[in-house]
Every structure is written in C-alpha cells, then in structure tokens.
Amino acid sequence: MTQTPHIPHATLFTLGDVFASIPGLLGYYPQESTILLALERDADTGAILLGPVLRADLPQTAEAAVFALEHCTADTFGFLGLVVSRIPTSELVAEAIDELSAARDLDGLPLLDACWHLSEIATGTPYTMLFGPTPAELHSAGLPRDWVSGIVPSVMAQPTMGPLLAQGALPELSREHTRAFFDHDPAVAPRITTRELADVYRRGYRLVDKLDSEPIMVKAAVERARETLRAASARPLVGEGAKQAHLPAPREDLEHVAVILSRSPLRDCLFSVVLEAPLPAAAVLATIARSYEGVIRANALSLWAVAAVRMRLSSWACAALACAQEEIEEHSLSAILAQLLMCGEHDTLLATAAESSNTLWKEGFGA
Incomplete structure (x- = not known):
C-alpha cells in the first residue's frame, strides 16, 4: 500500500480536480488500484480539506479500508473511494467494489460516502460513480452533477504537480518505477x-x-x-x-x-x-x-x-x-x-x- 500525507497549501475546486491531483500526490500513475481519500474539516475555517490518501492493489482493498479507519484523525469526517482499472468487469474489480461498499466505521455506518471508477487517471478520462448519493440527494446537498459522472481535467494543471514540475520531473508510470x-x-x-x-x-x-x-x-x-x-x-x-x-x-x-x-x-x-x-x-x-x-x-x-x-x-x-x-x-x-x-x-x-x-x-x- 502507498500512503500520502495531506496536500499542503493547494486548492482543488471540483471533484475532477481531486482525481487529477492524485498522480502528483502519489508521485506516480496508479493502475489496477483502490484509492481512499480522507476528507477533513478545518476547525478554524470550516473548509473541507483533502487529508491523507491511501492506495492499494485491488486484492488489498479490504485491508486498505481497515487501515484507513484505524488511522483516521479527529478531523476526518468521511472518505471517498476510487477504483482504477482498465478492466471494469473483472472479478477483482467486483470484489473491490463489494469490499468498499461493505466497509463500516466504528458506528456501523458506511465508511465511504461515495465511490467512482476510472480506467486510468489521465487528462480527459471519464469517471462514473459506482455508489453514493442519488442525484436528488446531490441536488439537495448543493453538489454539482459532475459528482455522478464527468471528465478528469488537466493533470498537469493541478497544484500537486507544482513541486514535481519545479524539478523538471513528471509522475512515474508506476509505484515500482518510483521505488526503482x-x-x-x-x-x-x-x-x-x-x-x-x-x-x-x-x-x-x-x-x-x-x-x-x-x-x-x-x-x-x-x-x-x-x-x-x-x-x-x-x-x-x-x-x-x-x-x-x-x-x-x-x-x-x-x-x-x-x-x-x-x-x-x-x-x-x-x-x-x-x-x-x-x-x-x-x-x-x-x-x-x-x-x-x-x-x-x-x-x-x-x-x-x-x-x-x-x-x-x-x-x-x-x-x-x-x-x-x-x-x-x-x-x-x-x-x-x-x-x-x-x-x-x-x-x-x-x-x-x-x-x-x-x-x-x-x-x-x-x-
């Protein structure tokens, strides 16, 4: 599994921005992965922050959900999930989705507020909600329709890419390339x-x-x-x-x-x-x-x-x-x-x- 700390001094405006920020956060492009993104609330301003991000291989989805729950902080109020796979109909993907939808917090409530699928995290890639609020619930909460589906915006334009670009670097192709x-x-x-x-x-x-x-x-x-x-x-x-x-x-x-x-x-x-x-x-x-x-x-x-x-x-x-x-x-x-x-x-x-x-x-x- 790969863990990342919080994003320092970065503003993400849309759900697509959140997804597009992940390669810069991880330092590589995740493939065949489950990604859990912690949501936190700033005690002073009330702003919603993207907290630690956890990536796991699809077969490790259950362990990732347990790890996320055990390591959330007092500021964590929810999690978003993302399944990245080029084979959305595979058994591994189906099992990962089942694990994520079945995950519960300490109060017995669903651990994840919503979860989406992406074939890859790249500019222009479409994403689709797998489970989460209904369109009516999204409208009632004042959330835009792009929470149901949308397109990943420019990965290179995200603030998480800034430190890499300053070094003349881009995200690696995989975690293995990063370790190598x-x-x-x-x-x-x-x-x-x-x-x-x-x-x-x-x-x-x-x-x-x-x-x-x-x-x-x-x-x-x-x-x-x-x-x-x-x-x-x-x-x-x-x-x-x-x-x-x-x-x-x-x-x-x-x-x-x-x-x-x-x-x-x-x-x-x-x-x-x-x-x-x-x-x-x-x-x-x-x-x-x-x-x-x-x-x-x-x-x-x-x-x-x-x-x-x-x-x-x-x-x-x-x-x-x-x-x-x-x-x-x-x-x-x-x-x-x-x-x-x-x-x-x-x-x-x-x-x-x-x-x-x-x-x-x-x-x-x-x-």
Missing part, C-alpha cells in the same frame, strides 16, 4: 565491495568510540561530512536530471559521508545541513543509498526523505522511507519519519529534524 529510483545502480553510483563496506562501518564505530576521548577530532570528521553535503554538485531531486553519470562529490568524500551515516550519533548531526542545502545534500545521499547496504543505505534514504519534504515532494519522501524499511525492517528513524508524514506533520518533521540536529551539534561539540 533508489535501486543500486553502478551507472550513477560506485559499486562498493564487501571489504570496503566492512571498513566503512568499522571507521564509524571507531569515531563513536572516541566521542568522549577525542571530541575535537570527531567534530572535524562530522564537519567534513556536513561540508560535503553543502558543497556537492546540486541536481534535481527527482526526474531524469537527478541521475547523472558524474558523481556529485569526490568518491573519498562520499565514502566519508557514508562513515558518518553508519552510526546514529554522527548521522543526526547532518539533518540541519540537509534542510539548509536540500539539493546538493540529496544528490550525495541518493548516490550513497544506491552504493551501500544496511544501516548506511537506510540512513541515507531517511535523510534524503527529509530533503524531499523540504522541497514539497512528500510522496517521494514516503517512497524513500519505504525503501529504508525494506532495507532494515526495524529501522527506527525511517519508521518515525514515516509516521509523521502519514499524520500530515510536515512542519513538525522539519522542525524536529532541525532542532535535534542543531542541539546535538551544539551540545555534543560545543559548536
């Missing part, structure tokens, strides 16, 4: 041997062992990594321009950053630099994530995710954190960051990362 962005790739990142990997981890352990006895030396080592993140060659965070044959920093500097990423007391000093210089830092972190394994890769992906949130690409942050969790199932940092994103706590995530990094840097090294 972080795969080991010798064409854009050096291949690290088992012996080199072991040596990098040993160097990280030695630095942590000397935190008390030689703090000035350790501080210099961490500062070197921080400077590498600042001074690296900036490139787009995602898209074709993100993967380039030349390294964003000298190989020995990349290796040194990997050393710092190998241990959490050293790693946590890097957050503030990632927030200050997200593009050069992300280039280094993505290169390391594609080259290394284990804790180093998981930590590089987690810090890359912070850079992505900083650049308003939270869907890509979610993908990076999912890859970190796949690398190490019990990786605590990526789990915490993913939880914050799932709750829509973008600002909290960034503020916490900056504060903890600055505090550690100052208290640990007197900087």
